[in-house]
Amino acid sequence: MTMKLALIGCGTVGSEVVRLLHRQETDLTSRIGEPIEIAGIAVRRGGRDRGDLPVDPSLFTTDALGLVNRDDVDIVVEVVGGIEPAREWITTALRAGKAVITANKALLAEDGSALAQAAVDGGADLYYEAAVAGAIPLLRPLRESLHGDTIHRVISIVNGTTNYILSRMTETGAGFAEALEEASALGYAEADPTADVEGFDAAAKAAILASLAFHTRVTVTDVYREGITEVSAADIASAAEMGCVVKPLCIASRDGDVVSARVHPAMIPREHPLASVNGAYNAVFVEAEAAGRLMFYGAGAGGAPTASAVLGDLVAVARNRRAGATPMPPTVYADLAIRPMGDVLTRYHVSLDVDDEPGVLAEVASVFAAHGVSMRTVRQSGRGHEAVLVAVTHTATDAQLSTTVDQLSKLDSVRRVASVMRVEGEV
Amino acid sequence: MTMKLALIGCGTVGSEVVRLLHRQETDLTSRIGEPIEIAGIAVRRGGRDRGDLPVDPSLFTTDALGLVNRDDVDIVVEVVGGIEPAREWITTALRAGKAVITANKALLAEDGSALAQAAVDGGADLYYEAAVAGAIPLLRPLRESLHGDTIHRVISIVNGTTNYILSRMTETGAGFAEALEEASALGYAEADPTADVEGFDAAAKAAILASLAFHTRVTVTDVYREGITEVSAADIASAAEMGCVVKPLCIASRDGDVVSARVHPAMIPREHPLASVNGAYNAVFVEAEAAGRLMFYGAGAGGAPTASAVLGDLVAVARNRRAGATPMPPTVYADLAIRPMGDVLTRYHVSLDVDDEPGVLAEVASVFAAHGVSMRTVRQSGRGHEAVLVAVTHTATDAQLSTTVDQLSKLDSVRRVASVMRVEGEV
Structure with a gap:
């Protein structure tokens, strides 16, 4: 028996998948228990010279959906990206019980639940290690x-x-x-x-x-x-x-x-x-x-690392298929609310161009205080019109900080809010 | 239905496993699809006060093998360590088709193939994420x-x-x-x-x-x-x-x-x-x-991180069991030879206490050269009887380096081979 693979997309990642499949053929067969064979490769434009790829040129097709629908295809690898027609290819494959491996972060992030549902409906595996942080097993x-x-x-x-x-x-x-x-x-x-x-x-x-x-x-x-x-x-x-x-x-x-x-x-x-x-x-x-x-x-990127992630998924999916294992989708049981950004707590680094006059610091500090933002350190450097005041806050909400900055920019002594940046990762 | 767990060992890791199972009960049930229940906890000495653990005291037993053999046990978690009797508990469980999760690095490193064989014989999962680098998913x-x-x-x-x-x-x-x-x-x-x-x-x-x-x-x-x-x-x-x-x-x-x-x-x-x-x-x-x-x-260690690794395996094993999935043992198809240490290539840092006399460097260099060890840098510091000569080599075999060091120690001008250390991770 062989496991038949449809590859949709043959750009940087796709062509590296083809090369790795070829170069590691013996190892992959040992790890899966049977060989992987490329059933077809869907590309946007036919007729391009792909003579550098170790693959039969007759495998190329411009009919991706037709390839996905072929009866002999077990596994579909989608490395084109974008919302449509990728969504159609993937959901069609999954609903027909074909395993899908995709690197399509945009589609997963926009409509991951539709893909997950199609995987459940078709009883098929949906893997996407390559979608985030390339080769990093994550x-x-x-x-x-x-x-x-x-x-x-x-x-x-x-x-x-x-x-x-x-x-x-x-x-x-x-x-x-x-x-x-x-x-x-x-x-x-x-x-x-x-x-x-x-x-x-x-x-x-x-x-x-x-x-x-x-x-x-x-x-x-x-x-x-x-x-x-x-x-x-x-x-x-x-x-x-x-x-x-x-x-x-x-x-x-x-x-x-x-x-x-x-x-x-x-x-x-x-x-x-x-x-x-x-x-x-x-x-x-x-x-x-x-x-x-x-x-x-x-x-996190690049043809070879991303292809490594795709092939890792391919071995897993192929072994599952061989073993007749029930697919195990990620568990999505918690229905958690999304916190609006205005309510998110963090610390801030605020840099102000100020006039070096008596009372500037007090004025600035009172604006922070008025909005409940506590200052952790404050430092003034420079003189006259070149003076800079840098404040680092304790945690405050994004909304509190925005209002504070808004008010600071209206002070006469503040010539410009030079920058506002969040401070993360307290060690 | 519930999934029944036998816990062998209730020290730092085992008691943390009990606490995590209790604290995360709802989440774990959602992730697995059914609750996990502790069938029994085997300890070396009975009668000890374990009142701090959120568990029925009647679950404790000193008969580990008896617990493993109980018909209602689905999964065995072994966190005792050592070769025997751990090997007997684990192989008995696996052969009876019970999944095993172990942190027992000594046993895996000594006789991993016997455990793997028992897993194959019994058609059972053997997981051991906690055996290396604690909580690091590896x-x-x-x-x-x-x-x-x-x-x-x-x-x-x-x-x-x-x-x-x-x-x-x-x-x-x-x-x-x-x-x-x-x-x-x-x-x-x-x-x-x-x-x-x-x-x-x-x-x-x-x-x-x-x-x-x-x-x-x-x-x-x-x-x-x-x-x-x-x-x-x-x-x-x-x-x-x-x-x-x-x-x-x-x-x-x-x-x-x-x-x-x-x-x-x-x-x-x-x-x-x-x-x-x-x-x-x-x-x-x-x-x-x-x-x-x-x-x-x-x-890499500690009760909670190690228990986290055990529980990750537990969820995987329990989900596999529920899905009736065929266990997929690690693939061991390559029969590779072991390179003796003498043949291993690396670089070395060699520090010698020498007499600061004319010709010392030449003498030392000729010993390196005679054994085919090429020097990358050499640096002499200090004066008189306090002089130190530090050489860093290009790659050489461990055997070449040992012979070189042996010869260096016999030179009149070398008072002492102060240290020899490998240099790794060329960036």
């Missing part, structure tokens, strides 16, 4: 290894482009635009970097991580999102003065029956394990009741 | 997530006691004895620390990791083992001068059809992700063909 640890524990919080760096940009800004003192240009030149940023730098990519991953960690349903619209485009060289320098670094964080946390999920740049202390995750690397830091603090680190 | 990622990839090397810190001792020596400049005393006072080292400081504990884990990573059979007798008792404050200082730290490493590597597994202290560059794993924390660094470099980090 979804399986979250949905299985930590299944006997209670997860309180997941803080992660799941976007390599923004981590690369902020790492370079930290290392070289460059501004955002310059670091982005370098990232583009090196292929770490796409021609249109919006999905990365504005946090859309990370927001989709935040929804998937929060759903798995808290056994509830979180979609991308529940995720608060802020990009890194406003992060300045001055913010990075200010963070360094506090013993912190600025990182593109994705935070999912639970407090009683309420969860929150958010994506934004933030300062974290240099001693925090996430602080030394640099360049295009990803990492996921988990705080659990009994297990304590855990971190998973690795390459 | 065995599941290795045996499942990376199942579609080829692992080249696993470098890990899997012993919290020795990592704590070496971390403190690095932070404070203390010697081994002083740091060990501190570790004992804080409960990080046992009254008899031999198993930890001589590397026996890590060697068992090395055998388990190597077996899983390379789909072959490696037992504890295949593991080269060296403790940390000879590491001196001077070694730590020497490492720092090279931009390195000394870490208690456990290395499993594969080269073609040959594997090696070894446990010893070694210098690694400060930029290496393992270098910042300090205190009692554990971490496992994996180098895979497609996935690249991955690291898993977390608490």
